[in-house]
Amino acid sequence: MTKLAQESSRIIFFIIPFSLLSFPNAAEPADTNYEEANVPEYRLPKLIKSDIRNPNAVTDWHEKRRPELETLLETHVYGKTPTNDLGPFETRMLDSDPQALKGKATRKQISIIIDASRQLSIDLLLYLPNEAKGPAPCFMGLNFYGNQTVHADPKIQINPRWMRGNTQIGIKNNRATETTRGVYHERWQIERLIDRGYALATAYCGDIDPDNYQHDFTDGVHPLFYRKEQSKPDSDQWGAIGAWAWGLSRMLDYIIESETAINADQVAVIGHSRLGKTALWAGAQDQRFGLVISNNSGCGGAALYRREFGERIHHMIKPVGYWFCGNHARFAHQEQALPVDQHMLLALVAPRPLYIASATKDQWADPKGEFLAALAASPVYELLGKTGLPTQQWPKPNTPIEDTIGYHLRDGDHAVTAYDWEQYLRFADRHFKH
Ligand code: GCU
Numbered sequence: 001m002t003k004l005a006q007e008s009s010r011i012i013f014f015i016i017p018f019s020l021l022s023f024p025n026a027a028e029p030a031d032t033n034y035e036e037a038n039v040p041e042y043r044l045p046k047l048i049k050s051d052i053r054n055p056n057a058v059t060d061w062h063e064k065r066r067p068e069l070e071t072l073l074e075t076h077v078y079g080k081t082p083t084n085d086l087g088p089f090e091t092r093m094l095d096s097d098p099q100a101l102k103g104k105a106t107r108k109q110i111s112i113i114i115d116a117s118r119q120l121s122i123d124l125l126l127y128l129p130n131e132a133k134g135p136a137p138c139f140m141g142l143n144f145y146g147n148q149t150v151h152a153d154p155k156i157q158i159n160p161r162w163m164r165g166n167t168q169i170g171i172k173n174n175r176a177t178e179t180t181r182g183v184y185h186e187r188w189q190i191e192r193l194i195d196r197g198y199a200l201a202t203a204y205c206g207d208i209d210p211d212n213y214q215h216d217f218t219d220g221v222h223p224l225f226y227r228k229e230q231s232k233p234d235s236d237q238w239g240a241i242g243a244w245a246w247g248l249s250r251m252l253d254y255i256i257e258s259e260t261a262i263n264a265d266q267v268a269v270i271g272h273s274r275l276g277k278t279a280l281w282a283g284a285q286d287q288r289f290g291l292v293i294s295n296n297s298g299c300g301g302a303a304l305y306r307r308e309f310g311e312r313i314h315h316m317i318k319p320v321g322y323w324f325c326g327n328h329a330r331f332a333h334q335e336q337a338l339p340v341d342q343h344m345l346l347a348l349v350a351p352r353p354l355y356i357a358s359a360t361k362d363q364w365a366d367p368k369g370e371f372l373a374a375l376a377a378s379p380v381y382e383l384l385g386k387t388g389l390p391t392q393q394w395p396k397p398n399t400p401i402e403d404t405i406g407y408h409l410r411d412g413d414h415a416v417t418a419y420d421w422e423q424y425l426r427f428a429d430r431h432f433k434h
Contacts, residue, residue, distance in 0.1 A: 033309055034363050042306035044341050044376055052383050061383060069348060070285065072340045077300065078281050079238035079325025081246050082225040089113055091254060094123075098130065100153060105130055105194045106261070109147075109157055112254055114208075115224055122207045123147060124251055125156060127190055127200045128261045137266035137290075137432045138199040139424070140251060142244055142275045143188075144211075145169060145180055146204045151190050152182030159204045162219070164211055187272065187416040196425050199262050201251055205275060208247030209240045215322035221246065235326030241300070242325070244275065245282035252288055266290045266432045270424065272416045273365075274323060277301035284348035291353045291431060293424055295416050298365025300324060302356045304342055304373045305335040310366040343376035346405075350377065351384035353431040355406040355424060360397050362414040368394055374405050381405065402427055 033039070047069075050060045074080045092111045100107035108126040125147040129136050143150055145166065146159030158181070162174050170179035193200050205211055209220030217223070217232045221243050233239065238246070248269055256264040268291035271279030276297030283292030294302045299311035300323065314332035321329055331338045346354060356374045358367030371394045378388025387403035395401050398419070400408035406427045410419055 028311075028364055029315055032311070032315070032364070036309075036368070039307045039309055040336070042304075042336060044304070044306065044343055045339060047344060047347055047376070047380055048383060052379075057383060061380065066348065069340070069344045073281075073284070073345055073348075074325075075236050076327050076331070076338060076340055077324055077345075078242045078245075079233060079327075080236055081238050081242050081285065084225060086114075086224060087250070087253065088257070089250065090116075091258065094157065095155065097155060100127065100155070101151075101191060101194060103130065104191070107153065107155065108259075110254065110258075112250055114221060114250070118219075120207075120221065122203045122247055122250060123157065123159065124201060124203050124254060125150070126259065126262075127151075127194060128259075129194045129197050129199060132197055132199075132261070135261060135263035136197055136199045137268070137428060138201055138255070138262045139193060139268050139270050139293075139428075140201040140248065140255075140289075141270040141272075141279060142205040142208075142248065143184065143202050144205065144275065145171060145184070146176045146206075147202060148176060148181045149184040150182075150188040150200075150202055151185050154181070156181070159207070161204065161206050162210050162212065163204075163206060164213070186418065189418060189421045192418070192421060192425070196429070198425070198428070201255065201262070201267075203247065203251060205244050205247070205278070209243035211240060211274070213319060215240065217322070233325065237325060239322050239324045239328075241274070241278050241281055241323045244278040245285060248278070248282040249286045249288075252286065256288070263432075264288070268293055268424070268428055268432075270295065272296060273298070273301075273414065274320070277323070280345055280349075283352070283354075284345050287352070289352070291355070291428060292349045293355045293357070293427075294370075295357045295420055296359055296362050296365050296414050297356075298362070298370070300328075300342075301365070301370075302342055302346065302373050303366040303369035304376075305331070305338055306341055307366060307369045307372070308335055309369055310364045341376075342373045346373055346377035347380040350380040350388070351386045351404065353404050353406070353427065355402070355427050357408050357410065357420055357423065359410045359412050359414055361412055365414065367409055371395075371407055371409070374407050378405060400426075402430070404431075 095109040106128040112122040270293040272295040276294040381388035388405040390403040397411040
């Protein structure tokens with residue numbers, strides 16, 4: 001090879017992985033495996049221990065195996081969520097407007113005050129369908145850059161808290177401004193949800209715990225739960241994903257206690273990417289969520305660690321290790337030794353409906369690994385009298401498959417699109433509206 005050819009192949013080598021970037025802050029390292037042929041042979045840890053023909057198998061699942069799996073995921077992946085009950089939290093209705101979205105919806109903005117001394121509150125934004133005949137089913141999810149990004153509605157308060165810089169949407173000096181209003185409306189499709197009779201509940205993840213790459217666990221909810229003299233979580237205690245999931249449960253508490261326009265048995269928890277990992281962990285732990293949706297959640301979400309395809313644990317440690325518990329990092333390059341894998345996380349959602357969505361160009365998130373985890377979780381659905389995934393074949397792009405577990409591989413990038421929402425709405429209709 002000539003010197004020039006060598007140089008240009010090196011340049012191409014660097015350009016390709018970086019151009020595939022699924023998120024502006026994440027670098028895709030050169031050791032990332034995207035070849036199916038390089039996936040190691042692996043054996044998933046057993047999901048169900050007792051013989052499923054045993055008459056006690058269902059009771060064993062609920063009373064023994066399910067709690068065991070939850071403990072394993074806490075210990076090695078997300079960390080333990082504290083159980084001390086600080087609530088009920090004081091809430092303040094900041095806005096209630098029955099004429100929102102040209103009269104189609106009622107918009108409410110509620111502050112759930114977590115720690116008044118540190119101005120820590122979860123600012124919940126609700127849109128409720130005015131045409132609903134009774135309490136409406138609801139989609140609930142955290143957003144990345146404040147409620148004002150989810151719709152151009154000028155009445156949505158601009159989130160005042162710290163945010164990661166993002167020049168694409170105009171976040172400078174770590175604060176949101178007017179320029180961010182509505183920038184992610186396509187990710188949320190609020191009119192479409194309202195027209196289909198659904199409510200939306202959202203809040204900014206940084207209200208609960210800032211998604212700060214210099215994360216030191218001092219400025220979110222973690223300090224509220226520290227022992228005397230403790231300054232950061234122990235290696236088996238919750239990271240940021242655990243905190244965000246906790247926040248989703250506090251949003252659900254509010255709906256159960258105070259929002260009669262929403263059917264609290266029909267709240268679907270949804271999230272994209274890191275917030276998809278969060279939706280899965282929230283839905284796994286808090287069985288009050290009636291349906292769970294993961295959009296492109298990838299490594300530490302729906303994808304199987306043991307495939308070592310796309311993003312891996314060692315890639316996460318430096319940039320985003322704080323999403324997980326300290327123990328997680330011990331499995332860097334040691335995926336085969338993890339006592340868990342993500343089929344276990346998905347199985348914790350059973351028998352409730354679960355939807356996993358991947359995208360063809362989101363190889364970093366290992367689409368096939370997301371499908372295989374859903375397939376491997378299916379026996380628990382069967383044990384509990386449901387069908388998980390209806391087929392064993394990884395479907396072609398844009399060909400959703402569904403029973404109590406749904407899955408699709410959308411053609412395109414790491415994103416949430418109108419196509420994704422069409423599938424979520426159909427799936428929710430099927431399970432909520434029978
Ligand atoms: C990065 C990170 C992923 C994550 C994604 C996101 O790409 O490596 O694990 O899912 O950011 O949250 O957008």
